[in-house]
Amino acid sequence: MLDIALFRNDKDFKKLLESEKNRFRETKNAEETKKYDELWKKAKQTCEEKKAEKNKITKEIAELAKNKKPIDQLKEKSKKIDTEIKDLEQKQIEYLKSRDKYRSEVGNILWHNTTIGQGEENNHLIKCCGKAKVQKSHIKQFKTLSGGKMQFEELKFNPKSHVDIGLEKDLFDLERAAKISGSRFYFLKNKLAILHLSILRFAIDKLMKKGFNFMYTPFIVNKDTIEKTAELSDFEEMLYKVGNDQFLIATAEQTLAGFHMDELIPKDSLPLKYVGLSSCFRREAGSHTKDTRGIFRVHQFDKVEQYIFCLPEDSEKIHNEMIKNEEEIIQELELPYRLMDICSSDLNLTAAKKNDLEAWMPVQGTFRELGSGSITTDYQTRNLNIKYEDKNEKFVVHSLNCTILASPRILTAIIENHQTKEGKINIPKALWLYTGFKEI
RNA sequence: GCAGGGAUGGCGGAGUGGUUAACGCGUUAGACUGCUAAUCUAAACUCCGAAAGGAGGCGAGGGUUCGAAUCCCUCUUCCUGCGCCA
Numbered sequence: 001m002l003d004i005a006l007f008r009n010d011k012d013f014k015k016l017l018e019s020e021k022n023r024f025r026e027t028k029n030a031e032e033t034k035k036y037d038e039l040w041k042k043a044k045q046t047c048e049e050k051k052a053e054k055n056k057i058t059k060e061i062a063e064l065a066k067n068k069k070p071i072d073q074l075k076e077k078s079k080k081i082d083t084e085i086k087d088l089e090q091k092q093i094e095y096l097k098s099r100d101k102y103r104s105e106v107g108n109i110l111w112h113n114t115t116i117g118q119g120e121e122n123n124h125l126i127k128c129c130g131k132a133k134v135q136k137s138h139i140k141q142f143k144t145l146s147g148g149k150m151q152f153e154e155l156k157f158n159p160k161s162h163v164d165i166g167l168e169k170d171l172f173d174l175e176r177a178a179k180i181s182g183s184r185f186y187f188l189k190n191k192l193a194i195l196h197l198s199i200l201r202f203a204i205d206k207l208m209k210k211g212f213n214f215m216y217t218p219f220i221v222n223k224d225t226i227e228k229t230a231e232l233s234d235f236e237e238m239l240y241k242v243g244n245d246q247f248l249i250a251t252a253e254q255t256l257a258g259f260h261m262d263e264l265i266p267k268d269s270l271p272l273k274y275v276g277l278s279s280c281f282r283r284e285a286g287s288h289t290k291d292t293r294g295i296f297r298v299h300q301f302d303k304v305e306q307y308i309f310c311l312p313e314d315s316e317k318i319h320n321e322m323i324k325n326e327e328e329i330i331q332e333l334e335l336p337y338r339l340m341d342i343c344s345s346d347l348n349l350t351a352a353k354k355n356d357l358e359a360w361m362p363v364q365g366t367f368r369e370l371g372s373g374s375i376t377t378d379y380q381t382r383n384l385n386i387k388y389e390d391k392n393e394k395f396v397v398h399s400l401n402c403t404i405l406a407s408p409r410i411l412t413a414i415i416e417n418h419q420t421k422e423g424k425i426n427i428p429k430a431l432w433l434y435t436g437f438k439e440i
Numbered sequence: 441g442c443a444g445g446g447a448u449g450g451c452g453g454a455g456u457g458g459u460u461a462a463c464g465c466g467u468u469a470g471a472c473u474g475c476u477a478a479u480c481u482a483a484a485c486u487c488c489g490a491a492a493g494g495a496g497g498c499g500a501g502g503g504u505u506c507g508a509a510u511c512c513c514u515c516u517u518c519c520u521g522c523g524c525c526a
Contacts (some may be wrong), residue, residue: 044488048495055459055495058507062458071506078506222516264450389450392468392484 001104001383003396007034019109024118024345029105036099043095047088054081104232108379110344111316111353117343124343125149126355129327130336133417135159138365145367146338146360161363162415163294165425166192169440172295172408183292184284184299188408191440195414195427196302196407198434200277203304203329203404207275210325212306215276217255220246225261228383229254231349237285252276253401256307261384265397270388271310271318275404278303295408296368304404309386309397312378319375322402323355326371329404332430335413336360338367350379357403359413370410371403 006012013034017027057078061071110116115124128150134142135155142152166172171192177185188196208214221229223245230239230250240248249255256276265272280303291297306322323339330337342354351374358367378396387394418426425440432438 041488044495048488051496052494054506059459061506065458065506075506082506266450389467389484394485 001100001379002106002108003378003382004033004037004099004103006109007037007103016106016109020107022110022116022344023107023347025107029102032102033099033106036095036102040092040095040099043088043092047085047092050081050085050088054078054085057081105349107347107349108352108377110347111375113341114347114353115341115343118345119343120346122343123346123356124341126339126341128336128338129331130334130360132336132360133159133362134360135362135365138362141365142360150336150338150360152336155362157421159362159416159419160423161294162296162412165415165419165423166294168423169425171440174294182299184297186295186298186408188295188411191435191437192408192411194435194437195431195440196411198431199333199405199407199410200302200304202332202431202434204275204277206329206332207304207306207325207404210273212273212275215252215256215259215274217249217252217276217278219249219279219281221249221254221258222246225258226254228261229257229380238282240281240283248281249278250282251280251303251401252278252305253307256305257380257384257399257401260309260386263386264394265309265386265388267311267388267390270397271308271314274307276305276307278305280406294412296412298408301406301408303406306373306400306402306404308400309381310400311388312395312398315375315377315398315400319353319355319373319400319402322400323357323373326357326373326402326404330357330359330370332428333405333410333414334428335370335410335417337370342372348374350374350376352377352379359410359417361413361416363416368413370413371405373400373402375400 002016006016007030013030016030020027020030057074061074061078064071064074115122117123125147128146130151132142132146132150132152133155134152135158139152139154142150146152160168163174167174171189173187173189174185177187204214220242226239226247234250238250242248253276255278256274259274260272280301282299284297284299287297306325308318308322310318327337327339337357337359340356340358342351342356347354353375354372355374356369356372359370360366361368377398381399382396386397386399388397389395414428415425418428420426427435427438427440
């Protein structure tokens with residue numbers, strides 16, 4: 001959540017309200033936060049005055065007891081104050097709870113160059129990369145979606161969807177998965193399962209070469225951690241609860257963010273760069289009709305994720321680096337993609353800025369998200385209490401996250417883009433060493 | 441799973457019911473001497489407050505007490521031993 005100081009200072013509060021308006025959100029959360037903060041402060045003050053009074057009496061008793069003098073009268077007085085304190089304390093706690101409930105619903109302050117706009121159609125196209133294979137009937141739409149900036153060649157055959165190819169070539173089993181687990185589950189089979197493993201390892205090796213620490217993280221976190229790393233809406237739509245108070249992670253971002261919880265990080269060790277591998281679990285509630293066929297949108301997948309802790313002034317530079325890392329990987333997988341700046345209304349609360357990388361899908365005739373990277377400033381790290389020290393003063397570190405790739409989603413892009421007229425799937429050269437085969 | 445022992449500042453570590461959580465290391469600032477070394481002095485948990493000041497803090501949450509790091513209960517977590525196990 002945001003620094004409470006931003007709500008107290010008029011100038012900052014104005015900026016904050018403007019940011020909320022630019023997100024096309026009501027300013028009620030911010031206003032209620034401010035209101036309850038003031039109530040809390042007042043209640044706290046009166047409560048502390050009572051406590052001070054009581055502490056004074058306690059000290060007097062200690063003095064009397066030392067000299068073996070009677071203390072009964074003061075004891076009575078102290079007990080009386082106690083009941084008053086209890087009431088005041090109750091009030092104080094309630095105000096603080098309300099304050100932070102509203103505060104957690106205020107979005108991060110938008111980054112200076114975040115695209116302001118409402119609705120997906122206002123996302124801003126940053127760049128295109130690669131050469132797309134486009135069916136004749138999709139050319140017009142392709143040109144619009146790529147802003148006319150992307151190279152393409154017309155497909156000379158009718159491409160098959162990843163679902164058809166997968167079933168034809170016995171690369172996954174969806175029916176049996178549905179029978180034993182439910183919809184949106186899958187068995188990956190044979191060479192496709194190998195490709196899945198290969199692609200993860202390929203990505204991890206690449207990032208380790210860039211100096212990232214590789215982390216294979218837990219898949220389950222406790223309530224405390226999930227509350228500090230997820231947003232309220234995630235609990236309703238995304239997260240699986242297991243056991244009493246534990247949750248399956250929806251992304252390694254949650255474990256990596258929590259890795260340094262309650263730590264004071266030496267300034268000169270920043271930035272701390274992590275690349276995590278984990279399975280991810282998502283309920284996908286509220287997306288019942290979307291992408292139901294195949295392995296594009298599933299309840300369980302594996303993801304390689306970058307997560308970096310850094311100094312506030314380095315956020316933007318590092319964000320760009322992380323996006324570049326993602327791009328490099330997708331380029332080596334020879335997938336045509338576009339990079340989008342997500343507009344303000346479509347940002348999650350944590351993100352001040354978010355860029356999505358979307359691959360061209362020749363069968364659907366549209367771009368689909370492969371991953372995204374966000375500037376989150378100190379929004380998560382404040383909850384997690386991760387600080388660094390500079391000249392004996394403590395500051396909250398900043399953090400950023402960015403996908404490298406998620407599989408099996410990326411497999412759908414590979415299958416559809418790299419299929420040949422003869423019905424084969426070409427494996428990108430970069431993966432040969434890992435797969436041990438060049439085509440499926 | 442069972443039994444025993446722990447959890448105190450950035451780190452190490454004392455403190456077994458009474459006013460201000462000792463001490464050491466490291467950090468920062470200042471002084472001093474050719475010096476960034478040594479030495480000396482000071483500062484540094486969190487919250488409210490412009491400040492003066494006040495409140496809360498010893499893994500978390502409760503309780504006993506005028507008063508709890510210290511006593512009691514529940515939980516979390518770590519260590520040791522035993523058991524089980526891919």
